Structure formats: structure tokens, C-alpha cells
Amino acid sequence: xSLFGAFPDKGELLIxxxxxxxxxxxxxxxxxDGMASCDGEKYFEYDLSAGDxxxxxxxxxxxxxxxxKSDNGLFYYRYDAIIRGSTLSLGGExxxxxxxxxxxxxxxLLIYDSDFSTPRFIKGGIMYHIFVDRFAxxxxxxPKDGAVINRDWENGxxxxxxxxxxxxxxxxxxxxxxxxxxxxxxxxxGLGVNVIYLSPIFDSPSNHKYDTSDYMKVDPMFGxxxxxxxxxxxxxxxxxxxxxxxxxxxxxxxxxxxxxxxxYGDVGAYRNPDSKYYDWYSFRNYPDDYECWWNxxxxxxVDSSDESFREYILGSEGVVEKYCNMGVSGFRLDVADELSDxxxxxxxxxLKKLDKENVVIGEVWEDASNxxxxxxxxxxxxxxxxxxxxxxxxxxxxxxxxxxxxxxTLKYALETVYRHYPKCVSDSLMNFLSTHDTxxxxxxxxxxxxxxxxxxxxSRMKLSEDERSRGxxxxxxxxxxxxxxxxxxxxxxxxxxxxxxxxxxxxxxxFPWGREDGYLEDFFKRFxxxxxxxxxxxxxxxxxxxxxxxxxxTERFDEKESLITVVAREKEYSPDxxxxxxxxxxxxxxxxxxxxxxxxxxxxxxxxxxxxx
Numbered sequence: 330x331s332l333f334g335a336f337p338d339k340g341e342l343l344i345x346x347x348x349x350x351x352x353x354x355x356x357x358x359x360x361x362d363g364m365a366s367c368d369g370e371k372y373f374e375y376d377l378s379a380g381d382x383x384x385x386x387x388x389x390x391x392x393x394x395x396x397x398k399s400d401n402g403l404f405y406y407r408y409d410a411i412i413r414g415s416t417l418s419l420g421g422e423x424x425x426x427x428x429x430x431x432x433x434x435x436x437x438l439l440i441y442d443s444d445f446s447t448p449r450f451i452k453g454g455i456m457y458h459i460f461v462d463r464f465a466x467x468x469x470x471x472p473k474d475g476a477v478i479n480r481d482w483e484n485g486x487x488x489x490x491x492x493x494x495x496x497x498x499x500x501x502x503x504x505x506x507x508x509x510x511x512x513x514x515x516x517x518x519g520l521g522v523n524v525i526y527l528s529p530i531f532d533s534p535s536n537h538k539y540d541t542s543d544y545m546k547v548d549p550m551f552g553x554x555x556x557x558x559x560x561x562x563x564x565x566x567x568x569x570x571x572x573x574x575x576x577x578x579x580x581x582x583x584x585x586x587x588x589x590x591x592x593y594g595d596v597g598a599y600r601n602p603d604s605k606y607y608d609w610y611s612f613r614n615y616p617d618d619y620e621c622w623w624n625x626x627x628x629x630x631v632d633s634s635d636e637s638f639r640e641y642i643l644g645s646e647g648v649v650e651k652y653c654n655m656g657v658s659g660f661r662l663d664v665a666d667e668l669s670d671x672x673x674x675x676x677x678x679x680l681k682k683l684d685k686e687n688v689v690i691g692e693v694w695e696d697a698s699n700x701x702x703x704x705x706x707x708x709x710x711x712x713x714x715x716x717x718x719x720x721x722x723x724x725x726x727x728x729x730x731x732x733x734x735x736x737x738t739l740k741y742a743l744e745t746v747y748r749h750y751p752k753c754v755s756d757s758l759m760n761f762l763s764t765h766d767t768x769x770x771x772x773x774x775x776x777x778x779x780x781x782x783x784x785x786x787x788s789r790m791k792l793s794e795d796e797r798s799r800g801x802x803x804x805x806x807x808x809x810x811x812x813x814x815x816x817x818x819x820x821x822x823x824x825x826x827x828x829x830x831x832x833x834x835x836x837x838x839x840f841p842w843g844r845e846d847g848y849l850e851d852f853f854k855r856f857x858x859x860x861x862x863x864x865x866x867x868x869x870x871x872x873x874x875x876x877x878x879x880x881x882x883t884e885r886f887d888e889k890e891s892l893i894t895v896v897a898r899e900k901e902y903s904p905d906x907x908x909x910x911x912x913x914x915x916x917x918x919x920x921x922x923x924x925x926x927x928x929x930x931x932x933x934x935x936x937x938x939x940x941x942x
Contacts (some may be wrong), residue, residue, distance in 0.1 A: 332870060334436065334748040335698070335710075337443035341389045344377065346408060346419075351383040353411040359395070359438070362403040362699075362706055365672040371398060377408075386410075394893040395801040396440040401708040403699060405435035437749055437862050439698050442712025447757040448686040450570050450658070451717065453867030454523035456819035456858055457810075460765050461528055461551055462502050464537045464822050465509035470550050475534060477501045481927060483844070488832035489784045493528045493734035496627075500533040500844055503839045507547075507556035511563045518567050520825060521857020524817070525564060527662055529574040529764060530557065533581055537765070537837075538574075539663065540581030540628055544641075544648045554655075559657035572688060573652060573675075577642055578667045579622040579630045580609075587629050599629075609638045616677035622667070653683045661759075665691030665715070666702035669828075673714040690759055693718040696750040710754055717757040721815055724762060727807045734878040734898060743873055743883070747815060756868050757927035758816030762807055762824060766838055769823075769830040770807060775800025776911075779831050787831040797846075802929040803917040805852045806896045812860055813885060813894040815871045825853035852916060859914045860932075865890055879928075893934045897926040 336739045355377040360443035377386035408419040444626040469501040479485040490503040526663025582589040587595020598607040611620040622628040680687040697718040700707045709715045726742030727736035762770035775796045812818040830836040875882035879898040914933040
């Protein structure tokens with residue numbers, strides 16, 4: 330049985346069915362994705378050849394020929410077998426009998442470009458996500474007009490609205506900058522990090538920078554272009570790659586492109602219908618009725634298919650070229666679902682032209698192999714658009730297991746994504762437990778649920794000592810699951826220090842320098858060192874070995890070695906690891922040798938297949 334359901338568009342795919350009793354015949358029924366074809370779904374049937382004993386049936390399917398039957402490479406399939414005169418429909422690789430023949434019962438098959446590959450540096454490493462204003466301050470850069478400085482780095486609470494969703498200015502800053510981040514690079518390197526993902530750094534009036542004023546300038550409060558050059562140089566000395574947050578679906582209304590407030594000489598689309606930026610935006614009734622991102626008036630939406638916009642961002646001497654020439658190694662694309670196909674095609678083309686090892690990662694919250702956005706099936710992973718995506722299904726699965734014992738959600742997330750995605754994508758996934766958009770992982774796992782709480786209440790809520798004690802062990806287990814799965818684990822700044830916080834903006838508190846959680850910091854450093862030392866994490870295969878309410882066991886393996894990860898939840902567990910494996914990592918290093926793994930702890934066992942250790 331194959332671990333995968335995504336294959337390159339060259340070569341043959343061997344399909345074999347083996348039955349417990351003789352059968353009369355077997356057929357493979359495949360249909361292309363109906364959403365991608367203007368004339369609806371197309372069905373194709375293939376007879377499987379019977380073996381000598383009529384218990385085994387096989388077929389060699391030409392992937393290249395099949396790929397030509399779909400414009401996005403996405404198919405669904407099942408088997409029909411005639412047994413004792415009756416037809417039984419079997420659902421894909423696990424040959425489970427189907428109750429119906431709908432697309433929801435069929436298995437998925439994705440055929441992608443055979444020359445599709447993903448950058449090596451993203452595989453086997455560790456990513457660190459910095460929200461620049463809240464990570465570290467050098468104190469060198471003065472506030473811009475309109476900025477409010479919160480001087481209480483240690484205990485300050487980020488500005489919040491009275492009710493969630495109400496507008497706020499987001500003009501309160503704690504003063505983090507790129508020089509301050511550069512001064513902490515040895516700390517980051519000590520976590521085993523080889524990739525840093527920066528939150529938006531383009532000039533903008535807000536602390537989060539998702540309302541761009543000028544793509545061609547690094548915000549002066551972060552130190553401007555010179556600070557970015559210095560940061561990139563210092564990262565290069567330490568072997569750390571840097572990717573930026575590309576916010577290309579919308580700009581700020583207070584931008585050189587839109588210029589709602591007339592700060593830029595009336596060159597923007599809002600104030601000048603003859604502006605060269607006018608066609609970037611969609612005005613329903615000029616100038617005040619325009620299309621916005623999620624109807625937020627300060628975020629006018631850009632038509633990313635507009636040729637002049639694509640040329641500005643992706644063309645010669647454009648935004649992407651400028652920052653890549655400075656030393657940036659790729660972009661994470663904000664709200665990728667809302668970017669046009671032609672833009673995604675062009676952004677990958679532009680990045681790979683500059684350096685084939687540049688990476689493009691999409692913010693996609695669901696299964697990216699079959700994602701439907703705005704009633705359109707997307708082709709993110711067919712080979713021409715994204716290298717990778719943010720792995721939200723894994724985050725939800727890990728939380729469901731660690732907090733609630735829901736092992737089925739975690740197992741489904743791990744196995745389904747691995748089967749649906751091209752392997753080179755799986756090896757490059759951005760795996761995380763927290764982001765600037767989500768609650769802090771220690772709060773999610775050990776804290777009180779935020780249901781019905783007002784922002785004011787959430788701003789004051791902290792873990793008790795008992796909750797923190799339990800939470801830090803749960804985080805270590807959760808991170809072990811994330812870090813030993815396929816893909817690249819991504820630390821959101823401060824998770825390794827035990828930083829707490831509910832949803833935005835409380836997940837964006839300043840880094841607690843000098844007040845780090847010693848247990849978690851030690852664990853993250855040890856795990857980082859361990860992960861970077863094991864080559865199997867780069868492109869090794871993955872499978873789930875056991876999934877139960879209080880234990881989860883996985884394996885990473887190749888022809889040379891095998892690593893088995895065991896996570897015990899609310900109960901201690903006696904691991905039934907096969908002979909020949911030895912303990913190489915534990916979530917807390919002072920555990921005495923014992924055949925029993927304590928509750929809320931994780932261990933990793935290794936077998937070197939060559940030396941039989």
C-alpha cells in the first residue's frame with residue numbers, strides 16, 4: 330500500500346488489488362475534478378488484469394496520459410469488483426467498501442509536474458517566526474508621526490478593542506526593530522534555527538504592518554532598508570535564511586498607492602482617477618465605495634491579476650527582485666486564497682528566476698491540494714505555484730489530541746495531508762503551534778477556554794502555577810509531535826519562553842527577555858540540536874504506528890535509519906518499541922531510566938539499520 334496519492338506526470342503507476350477469495354473481475358473508475366472543467370466531470374474506466382489464481386488484479390496506469398485529461402491534475406477514484414455475482418465498490422487505497430459513489434467516498438489522486446521540486450534549505454531545519462515590534466528593541470529608531478510608544482516591555486498589554494472585531498488604530502508600538510533582532514541572532518541560532526520568517530516589514534502606520542504604505546521601503550521604526558541589510562548580513566554569517574511576509578492582496582488606505590488622506594501628493598487611486606495605480610483597485614462608486622479585504626475600509630483590496638500590479642511586484646526592479654537581491658530567500662504569501670492564479674504563477678516564476686532555491690509559502694488554512702476558494706478549485710500544489718503552505722490541519726490535530734485526547738483528528742490530519750500532497754511539499758510544510766493569528770500554544774493547552782470572555786477579561790487572564798506546570802509539559806509533547814512529523818517546525822517567537830496569550834492581540838506580547846521559562850527554553854534548545862543532527866528529518870518517510878486516547882506513536886525512516894516517537898498523554902505508558910532501538914531523546918532530561926514513560930512526556934527511539942542499533 331502506497332503512503333502517497335500524489336505522483337509526477339511521467340512514468341507508470343502500478344495498481345494492485347489482492348483479495349481473500351477469487352473474484353470475477355475488477356475495474357478502476359477515475360473521474361477528473363468537475364470544478365476545474367467547464368463541461369463537468371469526466372469518468373474513465375480501466376479493467377485490471379487478473380493473476381493466475383484470480384485473487385490478485387493489477388494495472389499499469391500511464392500518469393502522463395491521465396494528466397492530459399485534467400487541467401489541474403486532480404482526480405478521484407474507486408474500484409468496482411464483482412464477487413459472487415455482486416458488484417462491490419471499494420474506496421481507494423484502504424479498499425474500504427463505499428456506501429455510495431460520491432466524490433466524498435472516492436479517494437483522491439493528484440498528478441503534478443514532474444520537474445516540481447522544493448528548496449533544500451527548508452527541509453530538515455527549524456523556522457523562527459518574528460513579529461518585529463514585539464521581539465527585541467535596540468532603542469535606536471524614533472517613533473514616526475502618529476505612533477504611540479508603550480514603554481512597559483515587561484508587563485505592557487497590547488492595545489485592544491472593547492469588543493472583538495471593533496476597529497482600533499493599531500498605532501501602539503513596543504519598539505522592536507531589526508537591529509534588536511540582529512542582536513539576538515545567537516540566541517535564535519541556539520534553538521537550531523536555520524530559517525527566520527519575518528512578519529511584514531514594509532512601511533506602514535500600524536504595528537502589525539499588514540496595511541502596507543510603501544512596498545519599496547522598510548519601515549523606519551524597524552530601521553529602514555539599512556537595518557534589513559544588516560540583519561540579512563548577520564543572518565548569513567550564521568547560516569540562517571530569511572523569508573518575508575508578502576502582503577499583496579491588499580494595501581493600506583494610507584499608502585502611496587491609494588492615498589486616501591492625501592499624504593503623498595495626490596498620486597494615489599483614491600484622490601486621482603488618472604493615477605497609475607487606479608486599475609489596481611475596484612471602485613464601485615468612486616471614490617468612497619471600493620472593494621476591501623473583509624470589508625475593512627482601511628484595507629482596500631488589490632486586483633492581483635492586474636498587469637501593472639504584477640509588474641510592480643514581480644517585474645524587473647520590482648518588489649520581489651529588490652528584496653531578493655538584498656539577500657531574502659523567499660516569501661510567505663498572506664491570504665493566498667485571495668490571490669489570483671496568474672499572480673501565483675508569476676510570483677513563483679519570478680522567485681525561481683532569481684534563484685531556484687527561493688521559496689514561496691502560502692497561507693492556506695485547509696487542505697491545499699483540493700482547496701476551493703470563492704467557488705473555484707485552486708491548483709496550488711500542481712507544480713506551478715506554491716512550494717509549501719502553512720500546516721493548519723496539523724496544529725488543530727495536535728491541539729485536539731493533547732488537550733482533549735482526540736487522536737482521530739490528529740491521525741487524520743497527518744495521514745491525509747501526507748497522502749494528498751506531493752512528497753516534496755510535505756517535506757517543506759510550515760508546521761507550527763502558534764502564530765500572530767492564533768492563541769499561544771501553552772494557553773490553548775493548559776488555560777481556561779476563552780468562550781464568552783470579553784477582550785478586557787482575556788487581557789488579564791494568566792495561567793496558574795499548576796496550569797503552567799502542566800502546560801509546559803504539554804507544549805513539549807506537542808512540539809515533539811510537530812518536530813518529528815514531516816515538514817519544517819516553526820517556532821512563533823516566545824513559545825519557547827512560555828509566553829502566554831489568547832487571540833490577537835494578546836498573542837503578540839513582547840518577548841520576556843530575562844524571564845524565560847527555563848524548562849521550555851532548555852527543551853527547545855535540546856530538541857533543536859537533536860533535530861538538526863538527524864538527516865532522516867530532511868526527506869525521510871513518515872507513518873503513524875499507533876493512535877489512542879493517551880498515546881500517539883509515529884515513525885520517520887529511510888533505508889539507513891528509523892526514529893520512533895512516543896508521546897504519552899494523561900497516563901503513563903510502557904512503550905512497545907521493537908528490539909534494536911535505543912532512547913535518543915526525552916522531553917525532560919532528568920528522567921531516570923525506566924520502562925515506563927510518565928504522563929505528558931515524549932521520547933524518541935532510534936535504530937541504525939546498518940549497524941543494527
